Amino acid sequence: MVIVIKTGTPEAAIRQLLAQLAAQNVKGGCVAGPNGILLPLVGDTWRLDPNMLQGLPYVQEVRRLTPAYHLASRAAHPANTVVAVGDAKIGEKFCMIAGPCAVESAPQMAAVAQSVKESGAQLLRGGAFKPRTSPYTFQGLEKAGLDLLVQAGRDAGLPVVTEITDISQLDLLADVDVLQVGARNMQNYTLLKALGQLRRPVLLKRGLSATVEEFLLAAEYLLSGGNEQVILCERGVRSGVSAARAALDVSAIPVLKRATHLPVLVDPSHAAGRSELVLPLALAAAAAGADGLMVEVHDRPACALSDGGQSLTCRQFRELSAAVTALLPYAWRPDTF
Incomplete structure (x- = not known):
């Protein structure tokens, strides 16, 4: 400085x-x-x-000549951080996380978990605590939903990812492998400080209008508490001009990969808002150098209680996984240029 x-x-x-x-x-x-x-x-x-x-x-x-996010910066930590979860090594090998927006029932979770695993997913996602824009929409099954998610993951042999919305939920989430901080909570600093004290993987989503620097400073809260198992997730930002639900900031992927050592995943489902846009956005993210994808998959999207319009069927996810896998040998990496 x-x-x-x-x-x-x-x-x-x-x-x-x-x-x-x-x-x-x-x-x-x-x-x-x-x-x-x-x-x-x-x-x-x-x-x-x-x-x-x-x-x-x-x-x-x-x-300022050096970034404010000292611990998250690649200058201070040149080697890529690799977060090991089950068989996945996020940051070293491309990772696929898939599952429904919200946990709804045992049959739903069993069907989706087995199908996405067969299609190449390494982690199972599912929401039990759902922070929704409207107080009248489905808010999740909470504790019952967590039990269904964890059981489905165990039965399929997949680690599980779910969102934490309040520090009071930590005990309930004891059996969850990766705790997700949603876009609305990216700047919930009380929550970030508490999660920084854990030694468990945390998946941090970019806020709806957050800059890249704000995103990395949010990650800094986790790292400064001593938690080194931090995974970033780009999920689209509000632009006011996008025809999709949000504008997927594909340019943020190589920017982040150069700026930080942390793994960078992409959630094309929330950026798309419509299922027909998920595949092209997923391919764009993979080509731009993302370390993995987080995709919403439902066995019957038309009957989903949350975000059915952006959810892929199990067959569509299988096709997406195959297309992305075929593309990966040609994807950009920080050492390409």
Whole structure:
């Protein structure tokens, strides 16, 4: 980080600022320039708030040279993080997560779990606690749904993924392999701090309007608590111009792969909002270098209690899995260029 101090600033004020920074484990020098005085800083600069520094009366400009998401950055951790869940090594080998938006019944979960496993899925997803836009829509089966999800996963030999919406649910989710933080909770910092204390995989979805930097700073909350098993998931952002439910930010995939060592998955179902768009978005995500996909699959989408319109049938998921597998040898990787 570099701070540009206005010409004519008293030397005592500069010394006081450097002393305050030293107390935060940041060291600085002083270089006189033609348009001001430069203070190049080294140390824990990611802890500093540029806006606070910019507000000082004698500061002309603050330039951050390293990202604020120190622990999530690839510069600090060049090797890819690999999160092992069951047979899946997320971040090393392409991973497929599939299952219904919401757990509805034992027969539904048994049918979907067995089918998606046969089609190549390595993890089973299913929602038990459903944060919905309307209070009148299906909110999930909660504890009963968790039991059905875990049992279906065990019967099919698949680890399970489900969303946590409140820290009070942690005990209920003891048998869940991967805890998902949904888009609406990406900036629920109380929840992120609590999950950072765990030593269990957490799948973090990008917020509906979050920038890439905000996304990575949310991941930083998990990492700063000591939880290194963090998986990112791009699920589309609101643009106001997309004909789909959301605009899948395909460009964010290579940006994230260069910026961070964390695995990057993509949820094409929520971006699409319509089942016929899921396959092309999934192929785009795989081609752009995603480490895996999270796809909604239902045995009878027309009867689904939640998001049936964007859910694939079991047959459609089998076709998607085959198409993506055929594409993977030609997918972009950070070391391609």
